[in-house]
Each structure stands twice: as structure tokens, then as C-alpha cells.
Amino acid sequence: MSKKRIVVIGGTAAGPKAAARAKRLDQTAEVTLLQKAPELSMASCGYPYYVSGEVRDRAMLLATPVGVVRDPAFFAGAKGVAALVGTEVTAIDRAARTVAWKRAATGETGHLPYDKLILATGSMPKVPPIPGRELAGVTTLSSLADADGLRAVAAAAKGGQAVIVGGGLIGMETCEALVTAGMAVTVVEALPHILSFLDPELALLVEKHARAKGATIVTGVGISEILGAAGKVTGVRLADGRELPCSLVVMAIGVSPNVALAKAAGLTLGATGGIAVNAHMTTSDPDIYAAGDCVEVLNRLTGKPMLAPYGDLANLEGRVAGENAVLGDKATFPGTIGSGICKVFDFAAASTGLSERRAREAGFEVVTAINAGPDIPGFMGAKPVVSKIVVEAGTGRILGFACVGAGNVNRQAAEMAMAILGGLTVDDVAMADLPYAPPYSLAIDHAIGTAHIVQNKMRGLMQGQSCVAVKGRLDAGETPFLLDVRGPKEFEEMRLGLGETLVPLGQLRKRLGEMPADKNAPIVAYCKVSMRGYEAESILEAAGYTNVTVMEGGLAAWPFALEK
Structure with missing residues (x-):
């Protein structure tokens, strides 16, 4: 019986994983990996930290956890895979089952036969x-x-000006990298707020933090x-006519699946523009698989195809394809719920599942809640986090969760990701x-506390609104009675400055006469995180007040300017 010939196109994430998996499971197979770039298995998510200088050694972006560079010799010796770079x-000739190749350095060309082909051609900016x-x-x-180029520019242009076009994951990570390198950075985002995977309540907090960092x-x-x-x-001109001087422009408005080879070979493309694959990562040709940024995958919550260009998913998909x-076709990739996280200076922003906006666009009726508080007890050096949960109104099923802040947001998002995957x-x-x-x-983890808040809302035990919703009411000319139930010292240190009334929670029962007639x-009602605001709502409702709202997250979640 002849050896099975496996050819993999693409050497960043999905390709190397697919090649290694295939060879590991069939040591007799001839596995060949073809890579256009001169490097293999690059940790592309680490690029911004290399640009900033936080990652000092370029080779670490190409190395295993123990520091061995993943070059062709490594793949040949450790993996048994023939990796051809450059x-x-x-x-692709599907009838003959061959791929045509060309080496840029020498101009040499040739053809390589395959029994099974795996496309991992990635994406393009x-x-x-x-x-x-x-x-x-x-x-x-x-x-x-x-x-490499950005690192060199950043090192030579300390004090220079840069404009980043796009405020998504890559845009904000690049912003941090260039600011850290000493440049004056402006992020230009055409949408109403940065990090579009977040709802405004949390995205505005990240914006506020980024501005505070320069x-x-x-x-x-x-x-x-x-x-x-x-x-x-020399600069950029905005659509409204403003001009911003700069010597560097970084385009970071997202990526598109690199499907040129697949399209030319007649493979079916999906509605999103990515290569259409089934759960086995099989394309419309049963002898060709595809994985990574070049494919569209199933959104497990909406049931619709989506593009999900994330390194972790590329590795999972590549494992299945290999x-x-x-x-x-025994292994399956069931799809994604869309989990992600990024670092923005001293903040992190994580999300999993659907945002409120995307849930409503998908036709879900939802209830949401916002929670602000510490990630661990104060006596252990707590850092603040703010989260938002999105729940299906009729069933209570968790559809989405996002968390931002200086504390450990990854733990909170990971907990909720597993809850969503489990249909909890x-x-x-x-x-x-x-x-x-x-x-x-x-003792009650932050994510569980967020679930408690939305549970109270769904049971009619609490009436709450986000800070953004409250600000919208004020901007629209409404004049609700703003009740701050913190202590006098807290009030002196920081306040809304919008005509609020201070009545500390411990005094509220005795000072009900100061409430509206x-x-x-x-x-x-609100406080720093609105736990006391919730207590105040209970007291007021017991006293006969019928229109009390808790400002969810309190001042900790207020994304606008505060009076100090």
C-alpha cells in the first residue's frame, strides 16, 4: 500500500497544527508543508508586543515554549514534516491532484502531488x-x-506622530505598542466606539482608559x-475635513479571508466570503480540507456562518483537518461562540458569545445587567473589573458576557464561555x-455576582439601567432625582457633578423627607458600584416609591468625565 501524501498550504497557525497532527496520527504519511513567507509558525498575536519592545528577541515569536525555533529543520526532525519556506x-489542479509551486528566491517551479490537501492560507489585511x-x-x-518594520520605525521615531486607522483588536494593541515606544498616537475609528465586539457601556470605559494613558x-x-x-x-485628512499630522499610518480595519487559490480552483465560497467547510473542515472537494482565517465557520448561538480569524480557533480547526x-472524517469542529480578549495598556477587554447589539440583531429578546467591583478581596490587592451579561429573556439562557478592567477579566470571561457552551x-x-x-x-466570584444581578432583574426584584442609559436620559432633558448613597468622604473625592443629592445609605431611612414628595x-440611586444603590432601591420601594432605578455598576462603570 502506497504512503498517503498530505500537502498543507500555509505555515502560520492552522497549517503547522494540521501537518503535525496528520504526521503524528500516521507516521507512514508523507506530509509536506508549503509556506510563502520565510518563517514558520509565527506567533502573530505577539507582534504588537514585539513592536513595543516588550518581546525583545524576534526568535521568541517563532519558538516553542522551551525556546526551540520552529524552522524547517525543527519540523523535519521533531515532527517528521517536510516544511518548505519561501x-x-x-x-491547484483538482483533477490531477497536484499543486504548482514557485520559489521566490530562485524562480524555481514545480508540481507536488497530493492525496489529501489542506488549505490554511490565512487572511489579508x-x-x-x-x-x-x-x-x-x-x-x-x-x-x-x-x-519588523514597525519596530524599527517606533525605535527611531520617539516623539513622532502616528495615526492608526481602526479601533479593533489589532488597532488598540498597536496603539499601546506605539505609545509604549514613545510615539504620539491617534486612533481613528469610523464606528461610534472602539472594540466593536463590546457594547458601548464597556467600550467607552476602555476608551477612557486609553486616553488617560496618552x-x-x-x-x-x-x-x-x-x-x-x-x-x-505627512498626515491624514478625516472625512469631516480635519487634518492630523503624522509620519506613520497603520491600517488596522480588519482582515479578509485569503481565498484566491480556493476560488481559482473552483471550491465553494460561503456567504461571508470565506471558504465553505463542513464540521469536518472538508471543502466542496472531498479531498481538500481548509482551516484557519481563510474559512467561514458556524456561530453556535445564531446558527449562521461567520468569519472568526483567531489564532486559537485556527489551531483547533487545523487539528481537526489534519x-x-x-x-x-471522524473529528469535528462544532463552530464558535466568538470568544476573544485583548490588552489595552493596564486594562484587558474580554468577551464571549453575543453582545447585546448582536443578540438583538440575531432576533433574540434579551435582558442585560452590568456589574462593577473588585476581582479579588481588597485585602489581597484587588483591581477593578466591570462586566455585562446578556441573557435570553424567556429562558434565562446566557447568550453573552463581556468584562473589562485592570483586574483578572480572563477568568470571568472563561467561566462564562463554558457556561454558554454548556447552554447554562x-x-x-x-x-x-x-x-x-x-x-x-x-467568595462570590464576580461573574456569579453579575448573574445574581440579572437574576434579580428577571425576577422583578431590581429595576436597573446602565450608566450610558442614565446619561442618555439626562441628555434627552429628563430630570430624575439622582441619589448618591455613598459616604461624604467618597462624595468629596469624586462625583457626577450633575446636581445629585448625597444621602449616605445608613441615613436614608431617617431622611426620606428629603426625597421627592x-x-x-x-x-x-447609585454608589461606587451600586450595591448600596440596590439597597437604597429596596428601602425606597418599601417606603412607597414606585419609580426607582439602580444605576448599574455605579460610578465605577461611569464612562464619562467625573467631577473631582
Whole structure:
């Protein structure tokens, strides 16, 4: 029986994982990995930290956890995989089951036969047809070569000015990298707020933090032109006519699946533009699999296809493709719920499942709640986190969760990701048995506390609104009675400055006469995190007040300017 020939195209994440998995499960298979770039298995999510200098050694982006560089010799010796770098696949002949390749350095060409082919061609950065995009000083951050270039620019341009077009994951991570490297950075985001996977309540908190760290954030307006002189960038012009001087422009408005080879070979593309695959990662050709940024996958919550260009998913998909290429279609990739996390200076922003906006767009009726508080007890050095939960109104099923702040948001998001994957309800999570010790969590973990808040809302035990919703009411001309139930010292240190009334919670029962005479008048109660605000609502409702709202998250979740 002849050896099975497995050819893998693409050597960043999904490709190496698929190749290694295939060879591990069939040591007799001939596995060949073709990579256009000169490097293999690059840790592309680490590029921003290499640009900033936090990752000092370039080789660490290419190394195993024990420091061995994953080059062709490593793949041949440790994995049994023939890895060819600097080798571009130019065509796929499905009838002959061969791929045509070309080596850029020598111009050499050839053909390689396959029994099973795995496409892991990744994605390409989106660069819209903006005038001036060809100028020197305009770049992306999608390759190690880009990272090398940005690192050199950042090191040489301390005190210089940079504009980042796009406030998504890569845009904000690059913002931090360039600010850390000493540049003056402006992020321009055409949408109303940065990090579109977050709802405004949390995204605005991240914006506020980034500004406090020295970044300039411009939202709700796009770029109309990149300005230049003598072939070099000198600035950008915004769609509203404003001009921003700079010597560097980083395009970070997202990526598109790299499907040119697949399309030319006649493989079916999905509605999103990615390669269409089934749960086995099989394309429309049973002898060809695909994995990573180039494919579309199933959203497990909406049941619809989506693009999910994340390194962790690429590895999971590659593992399935590699296994099925040698053992037959037994392994499955069930899809994604869309989990992600990024670092923005001293903050982290994590989300899993659907945001409120996306849940409503998908046709779900939802209830939400916001929680602000510490990640661990104060006596253990707590740091603040703010979270938002999205729940299906009729069933209580958790659809989404997001968390931002200086504390450990990854733990909270990971807990809720597993809850969503398990189809758990708020009632399930509200009584979850999680590991507890003061160095690691609160006695009632923050995520469980968030579930308690939305549980109270769903049971009619609490009426709550987000800070953004309360601010919207004020901006619309409403005049609710703003009741701050913190202590006098807290009030002196920081306050809304919007005509609020201070009545400490411990005095509220004795000072009900200071509340509005009309028991139906709107009252908004809050404190630092609104635990005391919830207590105040209970006291007021017992006294006959019928229109009391808790400002969820309190001042800790207020994303606007505070009076100090």
C-alpha cells in the first residue's frame, strides 16, 4: 500500500497544527508543508508586543515554549514534516491532484502531488482604496515583516506622530505598542466606539482608559485621504475635513479571508466570503480540507456562518483537518461562540458569545445587567473589573458576557464561555460551585455576582439601567432625582457633578423627607458600584416609591468625565 501524501498550504497557525497532527496520527504519511513567507509558525498575536519592545528577541515569536525555533529543520526532525519556506503555491489542479509551486528566491517551479490537501492560507489585511495608501509610512501589522518594520520605525521615531486607522483588536494593541515606544498616537475609528465586539457601556470605559494613558481616540469619523510629500506620509485628512499630522499610518480595519487559490480552483465560497467547510473542515472537494482565517465557520448561538480569524480557533480547526486527512472524517469542529480578549495598556477587554447589539440583531429578546467591583478581596490587592451579561429573556439562557478592567477579566470571561457552551441558564450559574481562595477570587466570584444581578432583574426584584442609559436620559432633558448613597468622604473625592443629592445609605431611612414628595417621581440611586444603590432601591420601594432605578455598576462603570 502506497504512503498517503498530505500537502498543507500555509505555515502560520492552522497549517503547522494540521501537518503535525496528520504526521503524528500516521507516521507512514508523507506530509509536506508549503509556506510563502520565510518563517514558520509565527506567533502573530505577539507582534504588537514585539513592536513595543516588550518581546525583545524576534526568535521568541517563532519558538516553542522551551525556546526551540520552529524552522524547517525543527519540523523535519521533531515532527517528521517536510516544511518548505519561501515557496508559494500558485495553482491547484483538482483533477490531477497536484499543486504548482514557485520559489521566490530562485524562480524555481514545480508540481507536488497530493492525496489529501489542506488549505490554511490565512487572511489579508483590509486596505481600502484611500488616496495616498501607497505612500511610504503606510503599513499594516499582518506579517512578521510588518512587525519588523514597525519596530524599527517606533525605535527611531520617539516623539513622532502616528495615526492608526481602526479601533479593533489589532488597532488598540498597536496603539499601546506605539505609545509604549514613545510615539504620539491617534486612533481613528469610523464606528461610534472602539472594540466593536463590546457594547458601548464597556467600550467607552476602555476608551477612557486609553486616553488617560496618552492616546487620542477619534470615533464616528473615517479617513478620506492620506497626505504626503516627496512620497512620504505627512498626515491624514478625516472625512469631516480635519487634518492630523503624522509620519506613520497603520491600517488596522480588519482582515479578509485569503481565498484566491480556493476560488481559482473552483471550491465553494460561503456567504461571508470565506471558504465553505463542513464540521469536518472538508471543502466542496472531498479531498481538500481548509482551516484557519481563510474559512467561514458556524456561530453556535445564531446558527449562521461567520468569519472568526483567531489564532486559537485556527489551531483547533487545523487539528481537526489534519486528523481527518489521514483517518477519515471522524473529528469535528462544532463552530464558535466568538470568544476573544485583548490588552489595552493596564486594562484587558474580554468577551464571549453575543453582545447585546448582536443578540438583538440575531432576533433574540434579551435582558442585560452590568456589574462593577473588585476581582479579588481588597485585602489581597484587588483591581477593578466591570462586566455585562446578556441573557435570553424567556429562558434565562446566557447568550453573552463581556468584562473589562485592570483586574483578572480572563477568568470571568472563561467561566462564562463554558457556561454558554454548556447552554447554562442564569439560575445555573448563580449557584455555580467554583474554586475560592482570597488570592484568586471573591467568595462570590464576580461573574456569579453579575448573574445574581440579572437574576434579580428577571425576577422583578431590581429595576436597573446602565450608566450610558442614565446619561442618555439626562441628555434627552429628563430630570430624575439622582441619589448618591455613598459616604461624604467618597462624595468629596469624586462625583457626577450633575446636581445629585448625597444621602449616605445608613441615613436614608431617617431622611426620606428629603426625597421627592411625589412617590411616582423618577429616582436613580447609585454608589461606587451600586450595591448600596440596590439597597437604597429596596428601602425606597418599601417606603412607597414606585419609580426607582439602580444605576448599574455605579460610578465605577461611569464612562464619562467625573467631577473631582
